Amino acid sequence: MEYQMIAPEHSEQVLEHLRRNFFADEPLNKAAGLCQNGSSCPALEAHCAEAIQHRMSVMAVDAKEKGACKIVGVVLNGILKPGDTAKALSKLDCNDDADFRKIFDLLHRHNLKHNLFEHFDVDCMFDVRILSVDSCYRGQGIANELVKRSVAVARKNGFRLLKADATGIFSQKIFRSHGFEVFSEQPYIKYTDEDGKVILPVEAPHIKLQQLYKAICAGDQDE
Numbered sequence: 768m769e770y771q772m773i774a775p776e777h778s779e780q781v782l783e784h785l786r787r788n789f790f791a792d793e794p795l796n797k798a799a800g801l802c803q804n805g806s807s808c809p810a811l812e813a814h815c816a817e818a819i820q821h822r823m824s825v826m827a828v829d830a831k832e833k834g835a836c837k838i839v840g841v842v843l844n845g846i847l848k849p850g851d852t853a854k855a856l857s858k859l860d861c862n863d864d865a866d867f868r869k870i871f872d873l874l875h876r877h878n879l880k881h882n883l884f885e886h887f888d889v890d891c892m893f894d895v896r897i898l899s900v901d902s903c904y905r906g907q908g909i910a911n912e913l914v915k916r917s918v919a920v921a922r923k924n925g926f927r928l929l930k931a932d933a934t935g936i937f938s939q940k941i942f943r944s945h946g947f948e949v950f951s952e953q954p955y956i957k958y959t960d961e962d963g964k965v966i967l968p969v970e971a972p973h974i975k976l977q978q979l980y981k982a983i984c985a986g987d988q989d990e
């Protein structure tokens with residue numbers, strides 16, 4: 768397996784990987800019925816494409832796959848500044864994809880309520896936004912390696928704080944094993960509409976959203 772930084776010219780290949788793996792499999796996308804495996808989702812694709820532009824993302828490539836390189840895992844990382852989440856939340860009203868709105872309303876509001884910027888007094892954060900591994904390559908440590916490399920990228924670029932919104936128990940375990948700590952949690956059964964109906968009926972074993980963070984000190988070494 769090879770690990771490489773993702774450049775903007777890889778965007779279409781990365782999106783194709785996400786359409787076949789992340790878009791339908793990620794717990795909140797699945798609960799919302801955001802899209803079928805392999806189909807496109809313009810709102811989510813725009814969110815992913817924006818992260819790629821920050822040039823902080825990493826991919827796992829299987830060079831042995833039928834003589835051609837195949838992307839088998841990605842972690843999309845972006846730079847988050849104070850005010851970005853409030854702006855993204857206000858833009859959400861104009862988005863015509865109701866399922867996308869359900870997911871990002873939860874994420875943005877949770878982040879605004881449990882505000883890492885205020886708590887840590889930083890002016891930017893390294894935001895681990897999308898973690899995805901090809902379903903045929905799971906269980907081989909690829910996600911672990913992608914998170915490890917993301918921490919190294921953050922450190923190299925001088926970030927003091929990393930964050931991730933982990934939506935399922937496996938990604939939560941992965942982040943914690945790389946030194947991330949839980950800052951806040953939101954049980955999915957408590958995300959309800961005005962009639963008390965659960966908005967995102969997320970399947971077990973995933974029961975809550977966790978906002979995790981990792982603070983980096985100047986003298987810290989890579990794992």
Ligand code: ACO
Nearest residue numbers: 792793897898899900905906907908909910911934937938
């Ligand atoms: N069942 C049990 N344990 C699991 C599973 C599983 N399905 N998946 C991962 N784990 C555990 C592993 O046992 C391993 O534990 P260890 O370090 O103690 O050995 C750890 O999690 C890491 O395993 P990896 O092999 O590195 O994980 P993998 O490469 O299989 O990728 C991922 C995990 C990214 C969650 C993958 O299943 C996936 O793409 N799922 C769909 C998309 C998704 O949910 N992404 C995360 C959303 S949150 C976010 O994007 C910020």
